[in-house]
Amino acid sequence: xxxxxxxxxxxxWQTALVVILLLAIFFYFLIGLSSFNPIYSIAAQDxxxxxxxxxxxxxxxxxxxxxxxxxxxxxxxxxxxAIVVGVYLGQYLAVTIVMLMLATGQMLESYALRRAxxxxxxxxxxxxxxxxxxxxxQIEESPLEKVKIGDHIVIYPHETCxxxxxxxxxxxxxxxxxxxxxxxxxxxxxxxxxxxxxxxxEEMLVIRAEKLPxxxxxxxxxxxxxxxxxxxxxLRRLGDQLGAIFAPLTLIIAGLTxxxxxxxxxxxxxxxxxxxxxxxxAIPITLISAISLAARKGIIxxxxxxxxxxxxCKTAIFDKTGTLTYGQAELTEVVPLPGFSEEGVIQEVASxxxxxxxxxxxxxxxxxxxxxxxxxxxxxxxxxxxKGLMGYLEGKIIQITSRQKLTQKLQDQVATLxxxxxxxxxxxxxxxxxxxxxxxxxxLRLEGQYFxxxxxxxxxxxxxxxxxxxxxxxxxxxxxxxxxxxxxxSQSPEQKVDIVARETARAxxxxxxxxxxxxxxxxxxxxxxAFGQHNLVTTEAxxxxxLESSLAKVDEFLxxxxxxxxxxxxxxxxxxxxxFVGMYFAAIxxxxxxxxxxxxxxxxxxxxxxxxxxxxxxxxxxDIEENYTP
Numbered sequence: 001x002x003x004x005x006x007x008x009x010x011x012x013w014q015t016a017l018v019v020i021l022l023l024a025i026f027f028y029f030l031i032g033l034s035s036f037n038p039i040y041s042i043a044a045q046d047x048x049x050x051x052x053x054x055x056x057x058x059x060x061x062x063x064x065x066x067x068x069x070x071x072x073x074x075x076x077x078x079x080x081x082a083i084v085v086g087v088y089l090g091q092y093l094a095v096t097i098v099m100l101m102l103a104t105g106q107m108l109e110s111y112a113l114r115r116a117x118x119x120x121x122x123x124x125x126x127x128x129x130x131x132x133x134x135x136x137x138q139i140e141e142s143p144l145e146k147v148k149i150g151d152h153i154v155i156y157p158h159e160t161c162x163x164x165x166x167x168x169x170x171x172x173x174x175x176x177x178x179x180x181x182x183x184x185x186x187x188x189x190x191x192x193x194x195x196x197x198x199x200x201x202e203e204m205l206v207i208r209a210e211k212l213p214x215x216x217x218x219x220x221x222x223x224x225x226x227x228x229x230x231x232x233x234x235l236r237r238l239g240d241q242l243g244a245i246f247a248p249l250t251l252i253i254a255g256l257t258x259x260x261x262x263x264x265x266x267x268x269x270x271x272x273x274x275x276x277x278x279x280x281x282a283i284p285i286t287l288i289s290a291i292s293l294a295a296r297k298g299i300i301x302x303x304x305x306x307x308x309x310x311x312x313c314k315t316a317i318f319d320k321t322g323t324l325t326y327g328q329a330e331l332t333e334v335v336p337l338p339g340f341s342e343e344g345v346i347q348e349v350a351s352x353x354x355x356x357x358x359x360x361x362x363x364x365x366x367x368x369x370x371x372x373x374x375x376x377x378x379x380x381x382x383x384x385x386x387k388g389l390m391g392y393l394e395g396k397i398i399q400i401t402s403r404q405k406l407t408q409k410l411q412d413q414v415a416t417l418x419x420x421x422x423x424x425x426x427x428x429x430x431x432x433x434x435x436x437x438x439x440x441x442x443x444l445r446l447e448g449q450y451f452x453x454x455x456x457x458x459x460x461x462x463x464x465x466x467x468x469x470x471x472x473x474x475x476x477x478x479x480x481x482x483x484x485x486x487x488x489x490s491q492s493p494e495q496k497v498d499i500v501a502r503e504t505a506r507a508x509x510x511x512x513x514x515x516x517x518x519x520x521x522x523x524x525x526x527x528x529x530a531f532g533q534h535n536l537v538t539t540e541a542x543x544x545x546x547l548e549s550s551l552a553k554v555d556e557f558l559x560x561x562x563x564x565x566x567x568x569x570x571x572x573x574x575x576x577x578x579x580f581v582g583m584y585f586a587a588i589x590x591x592x593x594x595x596x597x598x599x600x601x602x603x604x605x606x607x608x609x610x611x612x613x614x615x616x617x618x619x620x621x622x623d624i625e626e627n628y629t630p
Contacts, residue, residue, distance in 0.1 A: 014107040017056055021100040024052040028093060049092040057083055057099055078247050082271040086593065089264055094272050094593035101275055101597075101604065127197065131162045134206060144213050151209045161198045164216040165207035166191065172203030187355045191381040246576050250274040250583070257587040265593065269586035273596035274579050282571035282607035289614035290564035297620055298547040299557050306527045306543035308568075310561035312508045313527055316461045317500060319513035320468035320475055322549065323531055324452075324482065325442040327514065329360050331367040333439040335418050343371065345436040349428055351376040352391035352398050356383060360426060360440055388426075399429040410434065422477040424470075442474060444481055451551040452482045454623050459558055462507070467491055467499050469517055496521040512554065529554065556620045567614055571607040578603045 031045040064080040079102045086095035132154040133142045139154055144162050147153065152168065155161055161174065167188050176186050176198045188194065194207055196216035250271070258267040287308075291301045301307065321327045336342045350368035353361035354375060368375065381391040388401030406414060406427065413434045417427070424440040445451075455461040465486045468475045475489035488499055500521045503509050511518070511525035519541035522528030530542035531549045546553045582599050585591045591599065 014103060017103045018100065018107055020056060021052055021096060021103060024048040025093070025096055025100070028096075046092045049096045052099070053083075053087060053092060053095055056103075057087070057095065060099060060102060077243075078250055078271060079275050081251075082268065082275055085264070085268045085271060089268055089593075091265075091268060091593045094268070094597045097594070097597035097601070098272060098275050101600065128160055128162055132156070147209055147213055149209055149212060153207050153209060155194075155200045155205045155207060157200055157202050157204060159200050161194050161196055161200065161207070162216075163196050163207075163209045163213050164211040165194050165209045167194060167205055168208050169206035170204055172205050173201040175199040175201070186361075189355045189378060189381055191383070192355050193383050242572050242576070246274075250579075253580075253583050253587065261587075261589070263589070266587060266589055269591050269593045269596045270583045272593045273582040273586050273591060273600050275597075275600055282575060282604070282611045283568045285608055285611040286564055286568040286571060286614060289567075289612055290560055293614050293620065294544070294557065294560050297553070297556050297560070299553060299560070300545040300547060301543070302545060303543040306529075307561045307564045309508060309543075310510065310527050310558065311565045313510045314461060314507040315463040315465065315503050315509040316455055317465045317467055317503065317509055317511045317521075317525065318484075319511075319518050319521075320466055320470055320478055321442060322514035323512050324448055324466070324478055324551075325444055326549075327442070329363040329424065329440045329442050331363045331438060332441050334367075334436055335439070336436045337416060337434050339433075340430070340435045342436070343373065345428055345430075346371065347373040348376065348393065348396065348398050348430070349400060349436075349438070351378055351393055352381060352389060352400065355381050355391070356389050356400075358389070360424060360438075361389075363440055364438065397429075397431055399432075400426050401429065403427055420473065422473060422480075424474045440474075442470075442478065444478060445551055447551050448482055451555060452484060454555075458623055459562075463503075465499075465503070467496050467511075467521070469493075469496075493517045493520050497524050500525050514549070529557070555623055559620055559623075563620075564614060567611060571610045574610070575603050575607040578606070 025048075027048040028045050031048070061080045061083055064077060068077055079098055082098050083095050086092070086098065127144070129144055130141050131144055131147055132139050133147075134152040134154050147163055153162065153165065157172075167190050169190065171187075171189050173187050174194060176195060186198075188205060193210075194205075196213070254267050254270040254274070257270050258264065287304045290307050291304055294301050318324050334342045334346060336345055346364070346368050350364045350373065353364040355378065365375075376393050379392040381389065383389045388399060388405055390397065390399045392398075403414075403417070403420065403425070410429075410432070416434060418437055421439060424442070426438045426440075427434065428436045428438065452464060455464060463486065464484050465488070466475060466479050466484050467488045469491055470489060472487075472489035475487055479485070479487045488495075491499065496518070497520045500509060500511050501524050504524065504526055508526040510527040510529060511521050512529045512531065513519075513522060514531035518530075522530060522541040522543075527544070528542040530545045544557060546557065579600070582591060582596065582603070586596050
């Protein structure tokens with residue numbers, strides 16, 4: 001797959017075209033000042049212009065006509081009409097200047113909208129194409145696609161796990177931050193599950209494949225990502241929206257001029273001065289300026305189109321963990337049942353949990369470390385997703401599960417459990433006896449309540465939602481704290497995509513998340529905003545990345561996009577108003593086509609200077625900084 005960060009042949013052609021047109025205009029004036037005598041009936045100084053018109057103008061015109069054929073009626077249709085009429089009337093210099101303005105706008109647009117890299121490339125490059133199959137005592141290389149369920153695969157240090165499986169030999173750790181969004185190393189021992197795409201640590205592990213490569217979690221996420229790319233919304237660009245209004249008005253004025261004066265030169269002069277370069281040049285420059293300003297504030301714009309789209313968004317959709325919260329669950333209370341001590345249960349559970357990939361496991365281990373409890377040796381663990389974790393140590397069977405997963409034979413003991421509370425919990429069993437209940441809370445971001453409360457009155461959002469893969473009790477607790485009423489919990493990446501796609505069909509959406517399970521939803525939303533920089537895949541799927549995980553930075557991003565849109569509108573609308581004034585003078589015969597082209601260049605300069613204001617701006621207004629005090 002080709003990296004989108006590389007300059008495409010089309011981009012290189014646009015740059016070369018601008019240089020060629022400038023050279024043609026240079027030689028036009030150079031020949032005009034010399035004593036070179038014409039050989040043909042065509043003036044000698046027009047020859048460079050005719051060459052570039054034939055070689056470059058015809059492709060430009062056909063490109064614009066193709067857009068018109070596809071019912072994309074934008075401002076550049078006026079440029080195509082001006083080129084055709086100008087050639088017919090022999091106004092070659094005016095035609096070349098129009099082509100130069102058009103080519104410059106396309107070059108800037110291409111530069112502004114070139115994405116840094118490809119999300120699917122980032123996904124594909126993580127996975128190995130070959131695996132190390134272990135047969136008895138032999139280890140041999142085999143293509144990934146030939147792996148079967150039950151195969152034993154050796155994963156050397158720092159290699160990527162190719163399939164979902166279970167550790168059968170070795171003790172080590174794996175980096176699963178690509179999935180969780182948090183830079184945690186998860187310990188692995190025989191019986192621990194591993195996920196495709198995880199990076200092995202310092203020790204060699206042998207795993208047993210539990211799923212085929214195409215059925216593993218990583219492959220499923222890639223498939224959803226590909227579908228999300230195809231379902232990405234296509235919105236009309238700001239320049240095209242304004243051009244759809246400006247172009248018909250210009251054609252009416254030009255048509256009336258020709259009808260009343262019967263002068264085709266005046267008709268051409270109106271078209272030339274109306275060539276909407278504030279739309280074709282000033283808006284891309286405004287985008288580039290906004291990208292530069294955002295980068296200085298720690299916000300990386302991956303897809304500049306989000307700057308245009310963000311002010312139009314009416315629905316804000318949040319993932320919970322790492323977005324509305326800090327993504328760090330904390331063990332808040334341990335309630336031991338009769339016959340068990342709090343310290344003893346924490347020690348035994350932490351000894352098991354250090355091998356788990358579950359987000360709550362780290363909180364238990366930290367609690368044990370805080371109490372200076374020594375972790376015990378574990379003989380074996382067994383972790384089945386959705387069923388809990390089981391470990392064997394010192395002749396005991398320790399099981400960590402949920403209230404809903406308690407077996408039927410334990411139902412008579414459920415009455416001894418404390419009632420459910422808001423937040424997260426897990427139930428601990430020792431030798432099939434209920435031993436304790438662990439309660440957890442994810443820490444809400446300090447600025448969260450004010451940020452959510454100000455979205456509607458300040459930024460005009462009409463709907464705010466939480467869509468999370470976490471359990472309902474914790475998601476509902478966080479949503480209640482923030483005043484969010486529309487909540488979807490326990491959602492898979494595929495379900496998140498469906499929800500976001502449905503909302504995007506109703507109104508433009510912004511989705512904020514930080515884990516790879518959020519990547520498909522980030523891609524299908526109108527604007528995808530990723531938190532943090534630890535996860536390459538997630539940041540590639542997003543249109544923008546907040547390097548410093550903070551809702552205050554999101555507020556700055558909202559204001560940058562609003563400011564960008566305001567500056568772009570002033571440049572474009574102001575330029576169009578000046579063009580209307582110029583069209584009046586062209587219609588009464590006071591402006592020739594060449595004068596009109598030069599006058600339009602003057603309008604361009606004013607529009608560009610206004611567009612560059614964002615580059616000179618150093619401070620970004622943020623409502624949270626102005627009104628919120630932690």
